[in-house]
Amino acid sequence: MDRSRLADGLFAIVESTPDLDALPERLCGACLAALPVDGVGLSLMGGNYLAGRALLGASDSTGARLEELQFDLGEGPCASAFADGQPVLVPDLGDRDAKARWPMFVHEAETTRARALFAFPLQLGAISIGAMDCYRTQPGPLHEVTEALVVAEAVTLALLHAQAHGDGHGLADMAVGHHAAVHQATGMVSAQLEISIEEAFVRLRAYAYRHGRSLDEVGADVVARRLRFSDLPQ
The missing domain is CATH 3.30.450.40 (GAF domain)
Structure with a gap:
């Protein structure tokens, strides 16, 4: 080659x-x-x-x-x-x-x-x-x-x-359309639970895995306010 x-x-x-x-x-x-x-x-x-x-x-x-x-x-x-x-x-x-x-x-x-x-x-x-x-x-x-x-x-x-x-x-701008809802949802969960962005993402990933759903699907529900992590048992 x-x-x-x-x-x-x-x-x-x-x-x-x-x-x-x-x-x-x-x-x-x-x-x-x-x-x-x-x-x-x-x-x-x-x-x-x-x-x-x-x-x-x-x-x-x-x-x-x-x-x-x-x-x-x-x-x-x-x-x-x-x-x-x-x-x-x-x-x-x-x-x-x-x-x-x-x-x-x-x-x-x-x-x-x-x-x-x-x-x-x-x-x-x-x-x-x-x-x-x-x-x-x-x-x-x-x-x-x-x-x-x-x-x-x-x-x-x-x-x-x-x-x-x-x-x-930049490179990040090329990828901005992918997982956009997950990025927004992570910030929302962080605010709802008063935890760090890193911990909020871990919570999102764990919820998605436990319920057999993708992160994008869970993120979309959070952004649309169909799902609030502050309402879930902690």
Whole structure:
């Protein structure tokens, strides 16, 4: 894989996408075309994002669902790849080791089309901004790990380039539409219970898991005032 040619191609996508809200999905499409996988998802991590992460974009609904599950549950290969700064390769999501390492995530991921998942950190030297998830609908190893690392590095460069030339439109702004209700609901729960933002988010996540719902659904109920945490048994 020609590293420079790939980077130039992704930079061209950045330059030809005036609406930066559409950029993540276009980058995911380019990743999908470059690698022998069935879908791609990108998440921002670290920084001031809620729970330390934010969905940036995905190539399809399955890719988005895998990112959302890791956001909802707080575990999964994506988070591990970012934390460890190295690829996390799961050739079979039904494998015993995967179930032991991410039990909640694997349980939910098995309801999707994904049967193998490969996560790569989005990093450039000491700069680390997130992770790229690549899934396959059939179990099996990914032999093109080196190529995937090149793609992840090129995506990192493209995103940093977009941020530097975005007229104040940063990476966080690209992800603002994802989980917007959860962000607002977290602040509302914090005010209702007079607790920190971090503790409020933990309460939201626990409620969603206990009731088998997504964080987005619970957040929407809080924002619409159909659910008040101050009315719940403490």
